[in-house]
Amino acid sequence: MASNETPTTAPSTHEWSGTTSDEQQPRLPIRLVIGLAIGAFCWIVAYLGAVGVLLPARIAEIAPADKAAVVALNSTISMIVAAIANILIGAGSDLTRSRFGRRTPWIWAGAVGSLLSLTVLGHVQSVPALVTTWAVYQVFLNSIIAPLLGTLSDRVSPQFRGTAASGYALGNGLGTGLGQVIGAQFLGNTATGLLVLGGLTVLVAPATSWFFRESSSVDMPKRPFTKDMVLDHFVFARHNARDYYLALLGKFFVILAKFAIQGYVLYILTDYMLLGEDDSSRYISIISLIIMVAGIVMAFVAGPVADRLKLIKLPVIVSSLLIAVGVLVPFFSATPMMMVLYAVIAGTGLGMFNAVDQALNIAVLPDPDTAAKDLGILNLANTGGQIAGPLVAAAAISAFGYHMLFVVASAAALVATLLFALIRSIR
Incomplete structure (x- = not known):
C-alpha cells in the first residue's frame, strides 16, 4: 500500500504488522480519537432510540395483543443474528483488501444499510416483516461496530489506547444518554422517528472516512484460503488466548452485575423501597443522570490517566471493585438514597x-491480524451479560427476595475482579 498517512497515525504497508507501535506514533492521533467518538455516538444513539423506544412502539402498533411474545421472539432472533454477524463481519473486515482500506468499506455498507433498515422498519405491517427487518438491521449495525473496534486496534499505539478507548466511551456515553430522549420525541410518529435515527447512523460513514483517512489495503499480505485461515478468522481464538478469555469472562460478569440492577431499578424502587409512581419516576431520572455524568467524566479522566501511568489492568480491577461495592449498597437499607449512592459509586465504576x-481488550488480543473478529467476539460478552443479568436477578428475587439481588450482583462483579487480576500479560 502506498500509504498517505503521517507517521503519527499508521505505519506503511511494507512494515505493517497489524498494529501500530509507540515508535511509529509518537503523538496522540487526535483525528482518530475524534472519529472513534463520533462513530460510537452515531451507532448507539440510533440503536438505543430504536430498541428502547420506537421498536417497542412499532410492536405495539402491529401486534398490541401479543407484545410480550413478539418482544421475546424478536430479542432472541436478533441476539443470534448479532452473534453470528460479529464474527463474520469482523473476519471479513480483517481480510478485506481494497483501495479504501480494510475498515472503511464495511462502515459505509453498515451506515447505508442501517438507514435503509430503520426506514423500512417504520413501514412494515406484520410481525414476520418486523422481526426480519430488525435482524437485517443487526447485521448492518455490526458492520459499523466491528470495523470501528478494529480501527482502534490497528491504528492506535499502546501508549495512547487508554485515551482512544476513552474517546470511544465518551461517544458511547453521550449516545446512551440521548438515544431514548430522541426516540421519545417521535412516539406519535414512529416512521419519522426511525428515519431520523437512520439519518444519525448514516453520518458515521462520511465522518469516520474524513477523520480516519484509511489508506489502501490492496498491497497488504493476503492469506490463502486454507483450513487454518478459516479456523483463525471465523472461529474462536485457539492460540495464545488465555488472557483474552479471562478478559471476555470478566467483561461478561461486569455486564451481568450492571444489568442485574439496572434492569430492575423501577421494581427496586416500587417493590423493595415501596415508593409511589411519581417518586419512582423522579429517582429513576436522578439515578440515570448520575450514571450518565459519571460515565462522561470518567471518559475524560480514566483513559488519559491509564496511558500516563502505563497501566490498563489496574483501572479495570478498580472499576470492578467499585461496581461490586456500589451494587451492594442498597442491601443495607431499603431507602431511595441508597439507590442514589449506588448510582454514584457503581456509576463511577462503570464509567471507568x-x-x-x-484498551484492555486490545492489549490481550491473541493475533492482531484477526483483531476485528476477536473484538467482535469480546463484544458478545455485552450481549450475554445483558441477557443473563435480568435472568439471574429474577431467579434471586424469586428465591430469596430483593436483598439477595444486590448480593448476587456484587458477587458477579467480584468474580470479574478476580478474572481481571489473573491476566498476566499487562499491568
Missing part, C-alpha cells in the same frame, strides 16, 4: 470500566 475496557 467503559473508558478503559477496550
Whole structure:
C-alpha cells in the first residue's frame, strides 16, 4: 500500500504488522480519537432510540395483543443474528483488501444499510416483516461496530489506547444518554422517528472516512484460503488466548452485575423501597443522570490517566471493585438514597470500566491480524451479560427476595475482579 498517512497515525504497508507501535506514533492521533467518538455516538444513539423506544412502539402498533411474545421472539432472533454477524463481519473486515482500506468499506455498507433498515422498519405491517427487518438491521449495525473496534486496534499505539478507548466511551456515553430522549420525541410518529435515527447512523460513514483517512489495503499480505485461515478468522481464538478469555469472562460478569440492577431499578424502587409512581419516576431520572455524568467524566479522566501511568489492568480491577461495592449498597437499607449512592459509586465504576475496557481488550488480543473478529467476539460478552443479568436477578428475587439481588450482583462483579487480576500479560 502506498500509504498517505503521517507517521503519527499508521505505519506503511511494507512494515505493517497489524498494529501500530509507540515508535511509529509518537503523538496522540487526535483525528482518530475524534472519529472513534463520533462513530460510537452515531451507532448507539440510533440503536438505543430504536430498541428502547420506537421498536417497542412499532410492536405495539402491529401486534398490541401479543407484545410480550413478539418482544421475546424478536430479542432472541436478533441476539443470534448479532452473534453470528460479529464474527463474520469482523473476519471479513480483517481480510478485506481494497483501495479504501480494510475498515472503511464495511462502515459505509453498515451506515447505508442501517438507514435503509430503520426506514423500512417504520413501514412494515406484520410481525414476520418486523422481526426480519430488525435482524437485517443487526447485521448492518455490526458492520459499523466491528470495523470501528478494529480501527482502534490497528491504528492506535499502546501508549495512547487508554485515551482512544476513552474517546470511544465518551461517544458511547453521550449516545446512551440521548438515544431514548430522541426516540421519545417521535412516539406519535414512529416512521419519522426511525428515519431520523437512520439519518444519525448514516453520518458515521462520511465522518469516520474524513477523520480516519484509511489508506489502501490492496498491497497488504493476503492469506490463502486454507483450513487454518478459516479456523483463525471465523472461529474462536485457539492460540495464545488465555488472557483474552479471562478478559471476555470478566467483561461478561461486569455486564451481568450492571444489568442485574439496572434492569430492575423501577421494581427496586416500587417493590423493595415501596415508593409511589411519581417518586419512582423522579429517582429513576436522578439515578440515570448520575450514571450518565459519571460515565462522561470518567471518559475524560480514566483513559488519559491509564496511558500516563502505563497501566490498563489496574483501572479495570478498580472499576470492578467499585461496581461490586456500589451494587451492594442498597442491601443495607431499603431507602431511595441508597439507590442514589449506588448510582454514584457503581456509576463511577462503570464509567471507568467503559473508558478503559477496550484498551484492555486490545492489549490481550491473541493475533492482531484477526483483531476485528476477536473484538467482535469480546463484544458478545455485552450481549450475554445483558441477557443473563435480568435472568439471574429474577431467579434471586424469586428465591430469596430483593436483598439477595444486590448480593448476587456484587458477587458477579467480584468474580470479574478476580478474572481481571489473573491476566498476566499487562499491568
